[in-house]
Amino acid sequence: TSTSTSTATSTSTSTATSTSTSTATSTSTATSNVLFSDDFSNGYAANWQLSVSDDGLVSDTADGGNQNVTLDTTDHDFTRLRANLDGSLFEDIDIVASMRFKVEQPPLSRRSVRLDVRQASSTENIFYAVGAIVTEENTIPKVSIFKKVDDGDGSYTICALAEGALSTPAPAAEWHSLKLTVEGELGVSLAAFFDDAQMATFVDDCTSSLTSTAGDIVPNGGCLANQTAIGIQVEKGIVAKVDDVLVTKL
Numbered sequence: 001t002s003t004s005t006s007t008a009t010s011t012s013t014s015t016a017t018s019t020s021t022s023t024a025t026s027t028s029t030a031t032s033n034v035l036f037s038d039d040f041s042n043g044y045a046a047n048w049q050l051s052v053s054d055d056g057l058v059s060d061t062a063d064g065g066n067q068n069v070t071l072d073t074t075d076h077d078f079t080r081l082r083a084n085l086d087g088s089l090f091e092d093i094d095i096v097a098s099m100r101f102k103v104e105q106p107p108l109s110r111r112s113v114r115l116d117v118r119q120a121s122s123t124e125n126i127f128y129a130v131g132a133i134v135t136e137e138n139t140i141p142k143v144s145i146f147k148k149v150d151d152g153d154g155s156y157t158i159c160a161l162a163e164g165a166l167s168t169p170a171p172a173a174e175w176h177s178l179k180l181t182v183e184g185e186l187g188v189s190l191a192a193f194f195d196d197a198q199m200a201t202f203v204d205d206c207t208s209s210l211t212s213t214a215g216d217i218v219p220n221g222g223c224l225a226n227q228t229a230i231g232i233q234v235e236k237g238i239v240a241k242v243d244d245v246l247v248t249k250l
Helices: none
Strands: 010-013 034-038 057-063 066-072 078-083 095-105 111-119 127-134 139-150 156-171 176-183 188-194 197-204 229-235 239-249
Touching: 057 078, 057 239, 066 078, 066 229, 095 111, 095 127, 111 176, 111 239, 127 176, 127 188, 127 229, 139 176, 139 188, 139 197, 156 188, 229 239
Parallel strands: none
Antiparallel strands: 010 197, 034 239, 057 066, 066 239, 078 229, 095 176, 095 239, 111 127, 111 229, 127 139, 139 156, 156 197, 176 188, 188 197
């Protein structure tokens, strides 16, 4: 996956050392701050729906006795799930969103596993996201912050806003966590984390043009502050398990 960075907005990148674990990282989150939580013990259909009916297979699975969900893109470009489309679970603008994942089948070339926030209710194609880049060797060399927007020509395009490289690629076949903090409605501050290590930050002024991963200049798309949907996306060739999606107040 190629990455491009907008020249009109500020970015920072970092190199971090990641330690993989097979269990969720413990964090002290006050119950009153929890906006949404799903460990998939009731199945993915309790809170999520398929983004597109002809996406790849989604199934309820288990790992070490823990319920989770598997997204399979073996024969598809994407497998995607969406939640909170009507804003009934939370309407907060400033949030921290996280999930755990592990990759059971790597792609044939670099692709990503992503957690989307401020996703539009009308389409799965507008959002901010944190994504782990997965190689064909089933390692994770870096984590990126993304924004997908309407390109102004009747389609959608994704922009890599910032990225951070791991000092040593992490084994994707082990459980890892992804987290994104999102703050602001006139300008948006974003920070991406991998296994609790900060990987990249970006400040989106919500007006300056962006550069897509294909190298095209596209309209910014705004701050997406009126959008509350969240999503999970797995790209072509990857089979990944996901668990413990959590959204809290920032």
